[in-house]
Amino acid sequence: MQYSRYFAIARNHRRLLVIGLCAGLVAGIASGFGVPFFVQRVFKNIFEDVETTYSLGYLIFVSSLLPGVFLVRGIAGYINQYFLQWTVQNVLLEVRQKLFEKLQILPIAYFERRQSGDLMAKLVGDTLQVQHAILLVARDAFVQPFTFLAGLGYLVYLAFEQKQMGFLIAMVVVAPLMVAPVSYVGRKLRRRSRSLQNTLGELTDVMAENLRGVVEVRSFNLQERERTRFTEKLKDYNRFAMKMAKYYHMTQPFMELLAVCMVSIAFIYSYQKGIGFSSFAAMGAALFFTVDAIKRVIKMLNGLQKTSGSFSRIETVLAEEETVRDVEEPTDLLNPVGNLQFENVHFSYHDSAESPDLHIDQLEIPHGTICALVGPSGAGKSTFAKLIPRFYDPQSGHIRFDGTDIRTLRKQDLRSCIAFVPQAPVLFNGTVRDNIHLARPSATADEVVDAARQAHAEEFILSLPNGYDSVVGENAVRLSGGQRQRLALARAFLKNAPVLILDEATSALDAESEIKIQDALKKLAKNRTILIIAHRFATISLADTVLLFEKGKIRCRGDFDTVMKDDLFRRLYEIQLGDPAQQASR
């Protein structure tokens, strides 16, 4: 059941829940039983007992009975609301945390299959919907059933007191009448709720994509296309929202009509049975609270149905299988040096029929060497590199780190031994220093500066208004592509991991900076393993080993001179020789 997770968390906040529940019980009894009971007493004394002359003191006492009941009801209701909201906030805090934690451990493939906008909508929009729904539950789930039972209890009491059992029969007949339309509306709401939240996800996707592609939108004059896409999604959203509204608001007038009909029946009944004014007024009050309680419970149930789509969208993320997981008893990685071995590795993206599977029979990349991965676009170089930190797991075969199968290592241990610089590195919102420091929080300020120097980033960092303390904006928009890459390299250098993987990490650098970084890499290679995916032959020529990829396989391997004998490599090389930009970097 999709709500069981919420109940389980709420149980951890038992104390708050019990206080809220007890207060709800008092508020319910005060409303359903207390109010009609005192209405009857007050009215009887004042309007029906005309023989007795009451003192002013007594009248004040009698008249204050009702405000007294409302005072108790108000205080208890307040305590009930406050403590239940406290519980709800705690439950939501945990659900949001769990959702975010799940997103931190889900495999990269999960994010590639989904739009980030939709995930954002789940994280923000759906949890907000769930918050509204649970608050509604907290408000009504306890007080209203108590109010209903207390009201019904009073009607039974009245029926016995007046020796009239007709009330009870009337209530028994009317109750099912209320439930039937409610369950019909509930079904309709549940079905539409998921569509509504999915549309919200799509709408957020369009917005997120538009913001990401702000340059493309302007340079290709896509504003009109974007406007149309956004408006279409907005209209879809509104359509579903209105479908929900159609059913959601249907129950209230129906319930009110039913309540008024019941009061009219009560009029006739009272007149015929000669029921006095005080009893009639008390019965009216009891009926009001019972019907109002049912109305509120129905509204709450419909509210829950309305957000059931959000509940299940959150549940799908929380229940998502963690496919790249740690083994039960992982092996410890002692004194890692970064020897890499591949044995009969086969990997496929499954869902991409066009992409060739990756097959690596036997391969060793020894510690202390630089290995360059080259080949035409789409040959599988990045895929190969991403298998090492277990961004994906191969379908078969073994990848060994210092002789141990990486699947038997703790992912966290393995990844702490690898510094991976992707093609388009992301800088987090914060200072330049923070962005480098996050790679190794224990590093000293001097080490941060050293890493920046190695990445030839210091010069531009010092030219920024606040040097290392300059804030780089979201996605580092205020830095050039080359500057961003240099910061990402500095971050990787600071990590000081035994394995360094650079996936086209220097592609945006000018020739001079690239040559300087090559020198740094040569020095770094002495005590680590470096994998470089590069198209520029100036970078490739650094390598001790070159792996030439073609259609998911290593077509040729060896030092630069060996692979130069391969036609494909020579062809790629000659094309670059004709490119003046590449000549400059050579």
Ligand SMILES: Nc1ncnc2c1ncn2[C@@H]1O[C@H](COP(=O)(O)OP(=O)(O)OP(=O)(O)O)[C@@H](O)[C@H]1O
């Ligand atoms: N996440 C993914 N899901 C499905 N297919 C993918 C995914 N990533 C890459 N591919 C496919 O796998 C193949 C190999 O891609 P990969 O990125 O490893 O190539 P590459 O040699 O690094 O290319 P490039 O030099 O252009 O970066 C390509 O056909 C690509 O379309």
